[in-house]
Amino acid sequence: MTLAVAAGVVAFGVLVGLLSALFGIGGGIAMVPFMVLLLDRSQHLAEGTSLLVIIPTAIAGVIAHHKRGYVSFEHGGILAIGGVFGAFIGAKIALSIDEEMLQTVFAIFLVLMGARVIHDGRKTAVREAAGSSEGSAT
């Protein structure tokens, strides 16, 4: 990896952090297509790498939220027990299907998430418009 590419990757990481905070989406959904389309990595490698990135970023998130008392470790623990099992099975399935198939599955997930973000955005826009007209009335 050249220095220029490395700098580009770090810059994209900053963007991922920004996006996940702004739009309430995880970083994986942005990082995986970035690695596949721009860095020419395989879908499998992109997903495995994305999961590794998620560990420190989620830890940072937990620390930030825990300070404000938002983290319920009891519920988090219960979720994790099921989640860990599911993550293992999911990864095994991903590793057993071919590149093209996995990419298609990911693209379908991206379409669903995109539709959700658009829906969210339209709702927010309506609320913002209502909020600003209320503001001018008072």
Place this chain on the structure above:
Amino acid sequence: MSGLLGVGGGVVMVPLLVMAVGLTQHQAHATSLAAVVLMGAVGAATFGAEGEVDVPLAALLAAGSLFGAPLGARIMHRAAEGPLKVAFGVLMLVVAGMLLWT
């Protein structure tokens, strides 16, 4: 789903925690992150066992992301969120199209 798609899974867990357990949106988001840590570890280890993890690449992305997230949280309230979200959602659909095309 997290393991299959290489993503966190908050998308599924947050609504579950809000609806089934009755946590607030904020609590649910924070709590799902705690589960994501362990799920990411298991998922990454499973992909890693097959050589499907690029550690240096992950380190660069994580470094940038750890810097960007607090920045995003700070400007979150200032941005006109609605139209921005719609634009981003459209971008996601375009990227999905590109993935299907290649």
